Amino acid sequence: MPIQIVRNDITKMKVDAIVNAANNSLLGGGGVDGAIHKAAGPKLLAECRTLGGCETGDAKITRGYRLPCRYVIHTVGPVWQGGGSGEREKLISCYKRSLELAKSKRCETVAFPLISSGVYGYPKDEALNVAVGAVSEFLADNDMTVYIVIFDRAAYQIGEKLFKDIKEYIDDRYADEHSDSVSERLRRMNAPSVHTLRENGPVFGAAPMAADYAPAAKAAPQASPKAAAKAISLDDALKQLDESFSEMLLRKIDERGMTDAQCYKKANIDRKLFSKIRSDRHYKPSKPTAIAFAIALELSLSETKEMLEKAGFALSHSSKFDIIIEYFIERGNYNIFEINEALFAFDQALLGA
Ligand code: APR
Numbered sequence: 001m002p003i004q005i006v007r008n009d010i011t012k013m014k015v016d017a018i019v020n021a022a023n024n025s026l027l028g029g030g031g032v033d034g035a036i037h038k039a040a041g042p043k044l045l046a047e048c049r050t051l052g053g054c055e056t057g058d059a060k061i062t063r064g065y066r067l068p069c070r071y072v073i074h075t076v077g078p079v080w081q082g083g084g085s086g087e088r089e090k091l092i093s094c095y096k097r098s099l100e101l102a103k104s105k106r107c108e109t110v111a112f113p114l115i116s117s118g119v120y121g122y123p124k125d126e127a128l129n130v131a132v133g134a135v136s137e138f139l140a141d142n143d144m145t146v147y148i149v150i151f152d153r154a155a156y157q158i159g160e161k162l163f164k165d166i167k168e169y170i171d172d173r174y175a176d177e178h179s180d181s182v183s184e185r186l187r188r189m190n191a192p193s194v195h196t197l198r199e200n201g202p203v204f205g206a207a208p209m210a211a212d213y214a215p216a217a218k219a220a221p222q223a224s225p226k227a228a229a230k231a232i233s234l235d236d237a238l239k240q241l242d243e244s245f246s247e248m249l250l251r252k253i254d255e256r257g258m259t260d261a262q263c264y265k266k267a268n269i270d271r272k273l274f275s276k277i278r279s280d281r282h283y284k285p286s287k288p289t290a291i292a293f294a295i296a297l298e299l300s301l302s303e304t305k306e307m308l309e310k311a312g313f314a315l316s317h318s319s320k321f322d323i324i325i326e327y328f329i330e331r332g333n334y335n336i337f338e339i340n341e342a343l344f345a346f347d348q349a350l351l352g353a
Pocket of ligand 1: 011
């Protein structure tokens, strides 16, 4: 995934380059600057002395020395003065200049801290928004994996009310396992009920889905002719039952009028993985990848469950991660940033991470 939001100590990241939130002197300091110099050893400072400082919004590059990375890119973020002194533009410039330097050194992986969000006082959630926006813009035209390294929980502050709301939602569901009956599956697909399917007999041989499950599922009342007319045709229903994950994904991209690139970038999935999925109708993605596509396509909860099923997964109420995803989809909130804030607040893995 091109952008990965991870919780870590940046000095531990095994990447081609890490970025340092430095000051104009480039002669070290506290925070991440202090941690990087400490881990790199004295040769880093010796090289920094030769650079002649750095302008705010600009970046300079040195070797990584004792750090598990080849390079350190030193950039100087703006000091937060309330937002009216061009802080945002300067912060965006830090990310852009750092990425240009990384590209010039053919780096394939780069890790950023949240620049300016510590001593320099930039509000953390805004700093994260700027980081994700600036990096996404660069990745639209460049192939690189960029890690945004969150060091402390404060970086993700979700409001008290939202936290309480999600907590209640989890508590209501977390205990019981959640599974859909077949008639629920077919209802979700707007297909005739299992009972109707049996009535009409399978279109081709035994319709494994309906025949296998009919005894288990309570025979739903016969759909009235009018209601049946609204449901998709039996043929389409069976076709959709047999549709693979990849086929459903491509159908949904078309239905949404999106291009492939718009979809996989919004899902934060790299192009190579998408072309694998596209070229193999039986490709089975990981669960986070399937969920990321459901969020990017802004699928309804039932469509999300259906798409997950085609990849061999289900949203389970024994997983807080799944329940939080369900919470946001049910509310029609597909903002991956807000979803990640909530996942982070509940110590769950992040989407795109
Ligand atoms: N790994 C990753 N992130 C870290 C680490 C670490 N080891 N240590 C701190 N951070 C995070 C902080 O939590 C914060 O979110 O880095 C972000 C940036 O905080 P600062 O290091 O304070 O940097 P900044 O706000 O840009 O201020 C720069 O601080 O250290 C001095 O010399 C530096 O004068 C400069 C100023």
